[in-house]
Amino acid sequence: MPAAANPAVAKPVPALPDPGALLAWYDRHQRRLPWRAPSGLRQDPYRVFLSEIMLQQTTVVTVAPYYDAFLRRWPDVEALADAPLEEVLSAWAGLGYYARARNLHACAKAVCERHGGQFPADEEALLALPGIGPYTAAAIAAIAFERRAAPVDGNWERVVARLFAVADPLPKARAKLRVLALTLLPRARYGDFAQAMMDLGATICTPRKPACALCPWQSPCAARALGAPERYPVKAAKAARPTRQGVAFLAVRADGAVLVRSRPPKGLLGGMSEVPSTPWETGGSVHPAIHAPFSASWTALNATVTHVFSHFALELQLWRADVPADARAPAGHRWVLPGGFDAEAFPSVMRKVLAHAQPFFTGPE
DNA sequence: GACCCGTGGTA
DNA sequence: TTACCAAGGGT
Numbered sequence: 439m440p441a442a443a444n445p446a447v448a449k450p451v452p453a454l455p456d457p458g459a460l461l462a463w464y465d466r467h468q469r470r471l472p473w474r475a476p477s478g479l480r481q482d483p484y485r486v487f488l489s490e491i492m493l494q495q496t497t498v499v500t501v502a503p504y505y506d507a508f509l510r511r512w513p514d515v516e517a518l519a520d521a522p523l524e525e526v527l528s529a530w531a532g533l534g535y536y537a538r539a540r541n542l543h544a545c546a547k548a549v550c551e552r553h554g555g556q557f558p559a560d561e562e563a564l565l566a567l568p569g570i571g572p573y574t575a576a577a578i579a580a581i582a583f584e585r586r587a588a589p590v591d592g593n594w595e596r597v598v599a600r601l602f603a604v605a606d607p608l609p610k611a612r613a614k615l616r617v618l619a620l621t622l623l624p625r626a627r628y629g630d631f632a633q634a635m636m637d638l639g640a641t642i643c644t645p646r647k648p649a650c651a652l653c654p655w656q657s658p659c660a661a662r663a664l665g666a667p668e669r670y671p672v673k674a675a676k677a678a679r680p681t682r683q684g685v686a687f688l689a690v691r692a693d694g695a696v697l698v699r700s701r702p703p704k705g706l707l708g709g710m711s712e713v714p715s716t717p718w719e720t721g722g723s724v725h726p727a728i729h730a731p732f733s734a735s736w737t738a739l740n741a742t743v744t745h746v747f748s749h750f751a752l753e754l755q756l757w758r759a760d761v762p763a764d765a766r767a768p769a770g771h772r773w774v775l776p777g778g779f780d781a782e783a784f785p786s787v788m789r790k791v792l793a794h795a796q797p798f799f800t801g802p803e
Numbered sequence: 804g805a806c807c808c809g810t811g812g813t814a
Numbered sequence: 815t816t817a818c819c820a821a822g823g824g825t
Contacts, residue, residue: 493821500811500820534809537824571823591821609804636821645819646814676818677806706808748808786810 455601455658457624457631463654464634469641471498472505474633483557483582484515490574491542495535498640504533516555519546527709527783536710536785540703541569559583581629588619589632593639598622599671600643603660607672615671643667681751685726686715686743686791687736688756692763695773696795697731698782706747711782713791714771718752726757731768734759741794745787752787756794 473489475481488508492501508529512518518526523543530539545567549557557578558564564575577589588594595608598619604611624631642653650662661667689697696713703709716729730736739756746752767773774782779792
């Protein structure tokens with residue numbers, strides 16, 4: 439007869455994570471952020487919406503000045519809905535993921551036209567709005583409307599993966615992590631709990647070197663019990679990032695104006711302003727002169743602009759032509775004086791290009 | 804599910 | 815310098 443386990447020496451079963459322990463920690467350690475309401479008060483849904491869109495894949499430090507500028511310029515959803523898209527894109531320039539700006543504007547219009555200017559409180563209704571996915575719908579429902587919802591973001595995934603030592607690699611493990619996350623929800627204070635999970639992930643349960651000694655959930659954490667919390671969540675290998683090449687045509691008028699055009703409304707840098715260029719190709723086999731906006735004495739500058747996008751790196755050679763003050767802009771192009779650069783929707787890569795239109799523009803620094 | 808879609812900071 | 819990372823969404 440095999441020896442039965444002795445209950446007297448059996449390892450203690452780890453306690454399930456207690457939502458109350460995290461909320462108590464949050465009450466003492468929550469971060470003060472521009473988009474958060476004073477403790478105990480609900481935040482304006484528009485402000486939650488604006489901050490959540492900006493914070494998608496973007497850090498708190500980067501978002502803060504943009505959030506303040508947007509709120510000052512468009513203090514409510516009606517003001518944003520009434521703004522021209524070009525102004526929204528210009529104000530968004532530098533933040534990246536420009537489809538967010540287009541959808542932000544489209545969403546503001548939809549809220550005004552379909553919901554009378556009031557954000558819906560239901561996750562399902564929020565999910566139907568442009569630019570609002572599962573995470574953002576849950577975040578607005580929980581934070582702005584105190585609905586029972588789990589806005590599972592990267593912080594939640596990391597915390598949950600460690601609490602339960604989930605070995606399945608992301609992104610396949612996403613469904614399992616969500617199910618586990620739902621088991622953590624408290625009976626109330628859904629907005630605080632959502633933000634507590636984010637604060638925990640941002641300040642304690644960090645990707646590298648988590649501060650487990652300070653964690654309110656150190657006791658029930660399976661990854662910590664295994665001795666290697668930083669190993670979670672497991673992630674699938676990423677594809678290598680290719681490099682594309684191109685030539686940008688810096689046409690500078692005698693008065694300092696630069697020739698500019700707008701990109702197609704969708705896709706990479708959709709709707710943003712740019713200096714005309716060849717297509718950006720991986721082989722770099724295009725003939726630059728064919729793509730010049732007009733014939734002129736183009737001079738290859740001894741300069742290369744490099745920029746890294748989410749899924750490829752770019753190397754842009756610069757060709758410059760200095761033209762008379764009465765030079766005409768080709769169809770689809772326009773001249774923009776340096777004083778008008780800030781009103782244009784130049785993404786970061788184009789600010790790097792424009793830095794070579796000296797001495798009239800000093801560039802991103 | 805896979806791929807597209809930006810940017811700046813950090814180790 | 816490379817690689818990873820940050821409150822994801824659309825197709």
